[in-house]
Amino acid sequence: MAYKNITRKEILRKIGSKQIKDEMELLLDTGMVDYDGKKEDPIWRYDEKDERIFNTFGAESTYKGKGGKAWSYVKPRSLPKTITLKSSQTVIDQIKRRYANMKSVTDNAPGKHSSSVHYIRIGIQWFKIEATGETSDRTGKTISDTTMTRIQELCTAWVLKRALDLNGFNSIADIRKDKETMDVLNDIWVKIGNVELMDTGWLYTFFEQQKALLAKLGGCCYFNEISRDGHKDPYILPGMRNAPTFMDWVSDLVAGEPFNIKGKDNWNPADIWLIKDEQKWRDRIEKSLKKTSSPVTSIEKLNHIFRYLFNTHQIMGISLKKIGAGQSAKVEYVNITKAQVKAVADFEFEVKEIQCKLDCKKDKEGKTVLASQDTRFIVYDKAHDGEYNFQIKGNNSTSLSGLKYEPTEKGRGAARMGKATVELVERNLNDHKVGHLFKSGFGNYPKDADAFDVNEMNKWEKKIDNLLAQKEPRCEMQIESGAKGVDNIAFAFNGSAPVANAKLQQIEWLTAFYAIKSKEERDRFGTDMVFLAKKEGARYGPFAKVY
Numbered sequence: 001m002a003y004k005n006i007t008r009k010e011i012l013r014k015i016g017s018k019q020i021k022d023e024m025e026l027l028l029d030t031g032m033v034d035y036d037g038k039k040e041d042p043i044w045r046y047d048e049k050d051e052r053i054f055n056t057f058g059a060e061s062t063y064k065g066k067g068g069k070a071w072s073y074v075k076p077r078s079l080p081k082t083i084t085l086k087s088s089q090t091v092i093d094q095i096k097r098r099y100a101n102m103k104s105v106t107d108n109a110p111g112k113h114s115s116s117v118h119y120i121r122i123g124i125q126w127f128k129i130e131a132t133g134e135t136s137d138r139t140g141k142t143i144s145d146t147t148m149t150r151i152q153e154l155c156t157a158w159v160l161k162r163a164l165d166l167n168g169f170n171s172i173a174d175i176r177k178d179k180e181t182m183d184v185l186n187d188i189w190v191k192i193g194n195v196e197l198m199d200t201g202w203l204y205t206f207f208e209q210q211k212a213l214l215a216k217l218g219g220c221c222y223f224n225e226i227s228r229d230g231h232k233d234p235y236i237l238p239g240m241r242n243a244p245t246f247m248d249w250v251s252d253l254v255a256g257e258p259f260n261i262k263g264k265d266n267w268n269p270a271d272i273w274l275i276k277d278e279q280k281w282r283d284r285i286e287k288s289l290k291k292t293s294s295p296v297t298s299i300e301k302l303n304h305i306f307r308y309l310f311n312t313h314q315i316m317g318i319s320l321k322k323i324g325a326g327q328s329a330k331v332e333y334v335n336i337t338k339a340q341v342k343a344v345a346d347f348e349f350e351v352k353e354i355q356c357k358l359d360c361k362k363d364k365e366g367k368t369v370l371a372s373q374d375t376r377f378i379v380y381d382k383a384h385d386g387e388y389n390f391q392i393k394g395n396n397s398t399s400l401s402g403l404k405y406e407p408t409e410k411g412r413g414a415a416r417m418g419k420a421t422v423e424l425v426e427r428n429l430n431d432h433k434v435g436h437l438f439k440s441g442f443g444n445y446p447k448d449a450d451a452f453d454v455n456e457m458n459k460w461e462k463k464i465d466n467l468l469a470q471k472e473p474r475c476e477m478q479i480e481s482g483a484k485g486v487d488n489i490a491f492a493f494n495g496s497a498p499v500a501n502a503k504l505q506q507i508e509w510l511t512a513f514y515a516i517k518s519k520e521e522r523d524r525f526g527t528d529m530v531f532l533a534k535k536e537g538a539r540y541g542p543f544a545k546v547y
Contacts, residue, residue, distance in 0.1 A: 003045040003086060003132075011044070020123040027120060027127070030098040031091040043136050045086040081110050082119075082126045089131040089201030092118060116201070131201060137194040147193060150229070152202060154188050156209050156320055157228045157272045158237050163210040164223065172207045176200075184238060192235060205323045209546050212329035213318070216544070221313035225275040246273050249282060258298045266421045267299075268306075268541035270317025281315055303335070303541050310336055310542040319418070319535075321547040334535065335542040344537045351473055351526035352380035352387070356506055358464070358485040359478035360492070367495035370488065371478070373397060375506040379407075379526040386410060388530045390420075392509065394502030400442040401498065403505050407533045420532040424539075428528050429512050432521060437512035445504045449493040452500070457486040460504065463511050472519045475510065 008028050015021040032039045096118050099106055109119030109126065116131035135143045143151075159169075162181045169175050176182060185206075189198035229235050230247030250273070251264040261267045275281075285305055292298045309315040310333075323329050335341055355376040363369045374393035381387065387410035395401035405420040422440070429435035439445075446452040464482035467475045479485045492500040516522045531537050 003047055006044050006046045006085075008041050008044075017123070023122045027095065027122065027129075030095050031087060033090065033094075042087050042091045043138065045132060045136075047084055050083055082128045084128045084130060086130050086132040088135065088195070089116060089199045092116060092129055092131045093200050095120070095129055135193070135195070135199055139194070143193050143195075150235075151188055151192050152205070152322070153228050153271045153320055154192070154235055154237070155185050155198075155202065156206055157226045158184050158188070159206040159210050160213065160272070160274070160318075161223075161226050161237065163214055167219070168214045169207060169210060172203045175203055175207060188235065205329075208323045208327075208329035209320065212331045213544070213546055216331040216333075217313075221276070223274040223276050223313075223316075225278045226272060227275065228272045241278065246275055246278055246282075253285075254302075258293050258295045259302070260295065262423070263421075265418075265535075266423070267539075268317050268543055269319045269418055269535045270541075270543045271320045272318050274316040274318065276314050278315075281309060299539060303341075303538075307336055307338075307542045310544075317541065317543040319543050319545045321545070323547075329546055332545045332547070333542070334545055335537070335540050341536075341538050344531050347381075347527055347531070348523065349388075349527040349530060350380045350382060350523050351377070353378040353476070354473055354510065355476045356467065356503075356510055357476065357478040358488050358503070360488045363495065368488075368491040369495040370492045370499060370503060373499050373502065375510065377405075377526070377529070379530050381530075388533070390529065390533075392506055394442075394498060394505070397496070397499055397502075399498055400447060400501055402441050403502065403509065405529065405533065407530065418533055418535065420529055424532050425529065428525060428532065431528075432516050432525050434512045434515040437515055438509050442498075442501050442505065445501050445508070446493070447501055448497050449490065452490055452493050457490065460489065460507065461486045463507055467507065467510055467514065470514050472522070475514075 011028065012021055012024060015024060028041065028044075031042055031044075033042050099118065099120055105121045106113070106119060109121075111117065111119055111128060113119060118129045120127050120129060135148060137143055159175065159181065162178065163169055166178070169178070186198050189195050225241055225246065226237060227240065227246035228237075230243075230245045230251055234243050234245055234248075236242055236245075247264075250268075253259070254261040254264055254267045259267070285302075288305060289298060289301065292301055306315065306317075310317070319334075353376070355372075355378075357370070357372040359371045360368050361371045374391050377390040377392055379388045379390070388407040389410070390405055390407040392403055392405050395404050402422065404422070405425050406418070407420070426435060426438070426440055429438055446456055461482035464477070464479075464485040468477060468479075468482065477485065479488065489500050489503060492503070513522065513525065516525055535543070
């Protein structure tokens with residue numbers, strides 16, 4: 001069963017007891033939030049299987065008290081031990097503060113209280129008030145990943161700005177108490193996310209990020225500009241430069257001649273920029289680059305300039321990753337010296353494990369689908385006991401798309417490292433003289449069950465058998481033969497053509513990889529993949545990674 005929205009009116013309408021209705025209204029009032037100066041109910045969500053509960057809750061409870069004695073209730077046997085209501089972390093925080101000392105309705109709960117879960121007894125019915133794992137807007141629609149990333153990065157930029165002005169925040173409580181900080185954070189969430197109030201569950205990440213970065217900077221510097229948004233409808237932080245922003249300018253710079261880099265992140269993954277004397281440095285960079293025309297020479301000069309600006313704390317790009325619950329943020333400076341850039345070429349990792357599973361399962365609708373949509377390409381750093389687990393899959397599971405290559409570093413699962421640039425992954429295949437074996441793009445592969453005909457099945461059966469025969473490293477596929485693999489892919493085309501199409505792309509990509517003859521060269525390829533994802537090496541600009 002899925003969770004769906006429920007209104008205050010729907011919750012209260014069938015409660016027959018005034019006592020219980022009053023208690024429930026107090027709980028709902030506590031969860032109300034300010035929206036443009038007006039108190040409104042947040043989005044509440046409940047499990048559809050509990051719908052009958054809200055049609056009977058309180059109506060069948062019977063008053064047994066006499067002569068002014070305390071209320072007591074008889075609970076119908078059909079009611080469950082717990083009813084779950086979900087809302088944002090902000091709402092759960094408000095309710096926890098309100099009920100913190102009301103032990104009569106929170107003690108002896110049927111479950112464990114935590115930062116995201118609070119149990120409250122209304123009458124004799126326990127409610128589990130829980131922070132939803134998804135962030136929804138005021139209409140109940142889940143906020144997209146792109147919008148959430150924009151919100152988070154703008155909030156971090158603002159918290160960093162305030163932390164630099166105030167010499168840092170010593171606790172999350174300090175952030176909460178600073179009205180100027182919280183007002184802008186809430187404004188970002190309300191205007192960009194269309195929510196009632198910010199999800200305060202993110203304050204942990206914002207606090208850890210500013211704490212780690214200020215410790216790294218060591219009180220060395222001052223910045224008068226912080227830039228994140230650019231081009232389309234930018235959100236300008238208070239006191240910052242209006243459009244065109246620094247992000248606009250630097251993105252246009254690397255996209256133009258002589259660089260022709262598609263996407264600023266394919267040169268520098270900085271999500272925000274800390275800047276001092278912006279116009280001065282814009283002018284000097286443009287003047288310096290006028291004297292070069294070669295793409296290679298120009299990118300070397302650009303990176304040299306930005307390394308100088310980074311190390312002298314004039315312009316610092318910051319790449320942000322979400323901080324997992326209970327983890328401390330770390331800061332790593334990347335590509336900031338020639339020696340560091342050169343050292344990348346000396347690393348030697350090992351391609352340790354590959355998984356391209358082709359077994360099947362039944363989905364919720366009873367359709368046969370592939371048990372796994374992705375391929376796992378696992379690279380091991382023996383010298384530092386490090387591991388980089390690449391997830392290779394389609395950019396979209398509901399429509400035809402090309403592949404993306406995104407690793408997670410062992411012990412840092414809250415956020416992925418960042419995608420390896422597709423064009424550079426393909427260039428990596430070419431550099432190892434196997435690029436001709438992989439055709440990029442979904443259009444080069446069967447798009448539906450009809451296109452996956454007998455001739456195609458015979459071709460792909462041979463490719464899968466070839467992968468099953470590989471030893472260095474072994475390719476785990478959860479099938480015994482290529483024939484079984486193509487049968488499963490044929491079934492998958494009827495269940496989800498985009499997933500089946502992407503799986504064929506993965507098989508082709510692995511076919512190219514295994515065409516690299518020696519284990520040493522395969523390991524070199526895997527090592528290059530890691531640094532393409534980390535944006536480390538001569539082709540990339542300097543940045544601070546906060547993770």
